[in-house]
Amino acid sequence: MASNRAALRRRGSRAPNACGYNACLTQGRADGPPDTPSATMTLTDSVPRSLADWLAYQERVHPRAIELGLERVRAVALRLGLLPAPATTLTVGGTNGKGSSATLAAGIYRQAGYRVGLYRSPHLLVYNERVELDGAPAADAQLCRAFAAIEQARGDIPLTYFEFGTLAALLLFREASVQVQVLEVGLGGRLDAVNIVDADCALVTNIGLDHTDWLGPDRDSIAYEKAGILRGGRPAVTGEAQPPARLLGHAQAIGADIWRPGQDYRYRIAAGGGWDWSGRVLQYRGLPAPALAGDAQYGNAAAVLAAVEALQGQRPVAEPAIRAALAALRLPGRFEVVGDTVLDVAHNVEAAQVLAHNLQSHPVAGRTWLVLGMFADKPAEGVCAALTPVVSAAFFGGLPPPRGLGGEDLRRRAAAAGLDGTAWESVEQAYARARAGMAAGDRIVVCGSFLSVAAVAKMLTCA
Numbered sequence: 001m002a003s004n005r006a007a008l009r010r011r012g013s014r015a016p017n018a019c020g021y022n023a024c025l026t027q028g029r030a031d032g033p034p035d036t037p038s039a040t041m042t043l044t045d046s047v048p049r050s051l052a053d054w055l056a057y058q059e060r061v062h063p064r065a066i067e068l069g070l071e072r073v074r075a076v077a078l079r080l081g082l083l084p085a086p087a088t089t090l091t092v093g094g095t096n097g098k099g100s101s102a103t104l105a106a107g108i109y110r111q112a113g114y115r116v117g118l119y120r121s122p123h124l125l126v127y128n129e130r131v132e133l134d135g136a137p138a139a140d141a142q143l144c145r146a147f148a149a150i151e152q153a154r155g156d157i158p159l160t161y162f163e164f165g166t167l168a169a170l171l172l173f174r175e176a177s178v179q180v181q182v183l184e185v186g187l188g189g190r191l192d193a194v195n196i197v198d199a200d201c202a203l204v205t206n207i208g209l210d211h212t213d214w215l216g217p218d219r220d221s222i223a224y225e226k227a228g229i230l231r232g233g234r235p236a237v238t239g240e241a242q243p244p245a246r247l248l249g250h251a252q253a254i255g256a257d258i259w260r261p262g263q264d265y266r267y268r269i270a271a272g273g274g275w276d277w278s279g280r281v282l283q284y285r286g287l288p289a290p291a292l293a294g295d296a297q298y299g300n301a302a303a304v305l306a307a308v309e310a311l312q313g314q315r316p317v318a319e320p321a322i323r324a325a326l327a328a329l330r331l332p333g334r335f336e337v338v339g340d341t342v343l344d345v346a347h348n349v350e351a352a353q354v355l356a357h358n359l360q361s362h363p364v365a366g367r368t369w370l371v372l373g374m375f376a377d378k379p380a381e382g383v384c385a386a387l388t389p390v391v392s393a394a395f396f397g398g399l400p401p402p403r404g405l406g407g408e409d410l411r412r413r414a415a416a417a418g419l420d421g422t423a424w425e426s427v428e429q430a431y432a433r434a435r436a437g438m439a440a441g442d443r444i445v446v447c448g449s450f451l452s453v454a455a456v457a458k459m460l461t462c463a
Helices: 002-010 051-060 071-079 098-111 140-154 161-175 219-229 245-254 296-310 319-328 349-361 380-390 407-416 427-436 450-462
Strands: 088-093 116-119 131-133 180-184 201-204 235-238 257-259 266-269 275-278 283-287 336-338 341-343 368-372 393-397 422-424 443-447
Touching: 051 140, 051 161, 071 140, 071 161, 088 098, 088 219, 098 116, 098 180, 098 296, 098 319, 116 161, 131 140, 131 161, 140 161, 161 180, 201 219, 201 296, 219 245, 235 296, 245 257, 257 296, 266 296, 275 296, 283 319, 296 319, 341 450, 349 380, 349 443, 368 380, 368 427, 368 450, 380 407, 393 407, 393 427, 407 422, 422 427, 427 443, 427 450, 443 450
Parallel strands: 088 180, 088 201, 116 180, 201 235, 235 257, 341 443, 368 393, 368 443, 393 422
Antiparallel strands: 116 131, 266 275, 275 283, 336 341
């Protein structure tokens, strides 16, 4: 994949197929980087009528060559009248914590009485999760209508799966006259489809080693890609006190107003879970803990509050809205406890380390059983090394090709990192075998990918 990175460096205004890491999981693609469509996408058989039809159509029209570029999606957005965006825009990038940060930000503005659009990816169970209007997932009919408008407007301009989805979200937000839109970056930032919108404020949660085939081999390279969502003269919040130098250098070069923890905003966790926060002007005491578990959520929430303060001049928010949103924060698959099962979409080393810390902070009387399913391009050895100290046994489930690791391949990679276990054909089988061996007081933690968590979440829903 070195050629992927070379293309990114060589063509600064051209983008990777952002949907490669945001494919549909249980409704649509689950097999990794969908290829960019040719310029001859036409409805040859019949016009898609259902959401499933539209998603299948978007998958079907992808040829095998990847075409890089933001020009295409920007051109269609202009034809649809989506640019410049009329809503106040908060764009959220970073390696981990993007989903929870975007969800909290949208919740704060909703509690403050604004009409809010939220765009996230990937989804866990159904595609509709990606686009929210005032807290409610977009209906099938709304998405289908948006896709039809995009299909008509694009003419012979090729669009990827993710670009279709991004344009659909922006179109629905415009139709609904949202006052605030929160856009979660899919892959990287600089060349991601959401970056056709000039953010009024950008938030970069953290920089970790993920998607290195596309973004570069080290934190500095990845930081440069993620810093692309910053805009000159506008606030840019980082969740790291010491972000990589290239992020800070880019912010300075374009004249972005950088907000850093420990300098421009601070927070302190109090005994009992409450916490205090202070920014450049505002401060809050005795805030409720974020309703998502884990100490990392305090850092995510603190950065969101910095973004909210930075946008106070455009969209004022009073303290009660912040308190209500913190208490109401929900996001499936983020240390989500369902009976004796923990569901967590952790799929890189940094996220696995956070998961391990959360498991240690929330002990059980019995043993912790790991059910793991991962993609081949993810750092399985590093993830397993992080989790080895906190699990008693492991069950490795296979994921579908071409991106998915087979259970035996994953078992071998885990063994190289010191984690032994048994291999199974699917995550569902791995979970069933783990359950069969459980005793009272035990728990199972399922992680490694959105697809793994989705598979078990469906099992639990049907149980």
